[in-house]
Amino acid sequence: MVFRAVGAAALFVLAASSAVAQSFDPGMGGPGGPGMPGPGMGGPAMTGPGCAPGVSTSADPLLGSGDSTLSGNGGGSRFWLEAGYQAGFVSNLPTPAILATRGGTFGVQGAAGVSNALGGGSADFNTLHGGRFTAGLWLDSNHAYGIEASAFFLSEGSTSTGTGGGGVLARPFFDTSIQGQNVRILNLPGQVSGSITSSATSEFWGADLGPIVRVIETEMITLDQLFYFRYLNLEESMVVSDTVSPVGGAVTFRGQAIRSPGSAVSVRDSATTTNHFYGGGVGARLSITPGRFSASVTGKIAVGGTTESLLLDGSTTLSGVGANQSAAGGLLVPGSLSGRYSQSKLTYVPEVGVKLGFQITQNFGVYVGYNFLYMSQVGRPGGNFATSVNPTQLPSSQNFGVPFGPNPGPVQLMSSDFFMHSVGVGGNVKF
Numbered sequence: 001m002v003f004r005a006v007g008a009a010a011l012f013v014l015a016a017s018s019a020v021a022q023s024f025d026p027g028m029g030g031p032g033g034p035g036m037p038g039p040g041m042g043g044p045a046m047t048g049p050g051c052a053p054g055v056s057t058s059a060d061p062l063l064g065s066g067d068s069t070l071s072g073n074g075g076g077s078r079f080w081l082e083a084g085y086q087a088g089f090v091s092n093l094p095t096p097a098i099l100a101t102r103g104g105t106f107g108v109q110g111a112a113g114v115s116n117a118l119g120g121g122s123a124d125f126n127t128l129h130g131g132r133f134t135a136g137l138w139l140d141s142n143h144a145y146g147i148e149a150s151a152f153f154l155s156e157g158s159t160s161t162g163t164g165g166g167g168v169l170a171r172p173f174f175d176t177s178i179q180g181q182n183v184r185i186l187n188l189p190g191q192v193s194g195s196i197t198s199s200a201t202s203e204f205w206g207a208d209l210g211p212i213v214r215v216i217e218t219e220m221i222t223l224d225q226l227f228y229f230r231y232l233n234l235e236e237s238m239v240v241s242d243t244v245s246p247v248g249g250a251v252t253f254r255g256q257a258i259r260s261p262g263s264a265v266s267v268r269d270s271a272t273t274t275n276h277f278y279g280g281g282v283g284a285r286l287s288i289t290p291g292r293f294s295a296s297v298t299g300k301i302a303v304g305g306t307t308e309s310l311l312l313d314g315s316t317t318l319s320g321v322g323a324n325q326s327a328a329g330g331l332l333v334p335g336s337l338s339g340r341y342s343q344s345k346l347t348y349v350p351e352v353g354v355k356l357g358f359q360i361t362q363n364f365g366v367y368v369g370y371n372f373l374y375m376s377q378v379g380r381p382g383g384n385f386a387t388s389v390n391p392t393q394l395p396s397s398q399n400f401g402v403p404f405g406p407n408p409g410p411v412q413l414m415s416s417d418f419f420m421h422s423v424g425v426g427g428n429v430k431f
Helices: 002-022
Strands: 079-090 093-102 115-123 128-138 145-164 169-175 180-187 192-217 221-246 251-253 256-258 264-288 293-319 325-328 339-359 364-379 415-430
Touching: 079 145, 079 192, 079 364, 093 192, 093 221, 115 145, 115 192, 128 192, 128 415, 145 415, 169 192, 180 221, 192 264, 221 251, 221 293, 221 364, 251 264, 264 339, 264 364, 293 364
Parallel strands: none
Antiparallel strands: 079 128, 079 415, 093 115, 093 169, 128 145, 145 192, 169 180, 180 192, 192 221, 221 264, 251 256, 264 293, 293 325, 293 339, 339 364, 364 415
């Protein structure tokens, strides 16, 4: 699949170059032709009746004289800088495990009258806010070779949901000691009262740097080939926590029943993933600049490695009975699974961008744009919680500390794909 994507990017560059080249009128010249110089060649911008050498073909006085500032990255300009705001949207965070059930006698999955109350779907981060920046420099006066750097970021987004009360509420899991379904009771009328919440965060940013080679340049059309090194960073977390208090019954901490009024046992499970992508890529950018307006389409694809890191942490806390007491191990993250895990995956990252601009003066313009970016392999926290656990490792269980039955298997990092699409507005300055 990776090689097909790379081949598609190469075919895009070749097809675009061929199509634009074939559209030239030999009488008007082309790159290296009699009427118009190509990259790396001197001479007037255009020749013909009524056009004196070296005189701008633009009749707009605000655009100045010489080469059109709207051609590619600025005609006679050597340096360009873009900065703008972007509103981004990332793929939902999967939460495949059922985090809470409601109904029945004890909320056991599969029993009559039991329904899912939390989890088993995905978390939506809605709109994330950020920015996008680009800076470039032509290394020669004819705009044949240059270098460009760009960066973007989306500020941390968060989402949270929860439920409590309302009859029987429980947290389900597969009990390896009995090889069957079991639950942690959160709410049972007349016995215990409790609630559960699930929250998640996501933060994404990246940067790339590389050379530009101008393949074609006319008064209105430019085609640039891009080569770049890319770095991407995706950090996400998910926390599931509950709190249970006795109301006639008892709660359990380290295998002991607690009936004190005002006491509570809280269980917390968290998974945090960090993804670092390093890779190289190629691409192409086709720009059309009729007068003050401009439009460009950019296609890129990078291939490299992603280092996925997963941090699992679980804890159980007793409060309301003297000083707070804590023990290692939650519910979906028992004490034996807490820790950091990592792996590396081959990843490909295609990106497409579309931009529409308007040049206000010779050196300043504005734009609106859209970008779509896809990553084929990343680690995300929602699928890395354990759903099969041994209650003898859970401080909230009556069987805590009494070895019985098999322990959960080793942690295996789960990878999935990820995408971001964004819309933005900004301005550009050219010198």
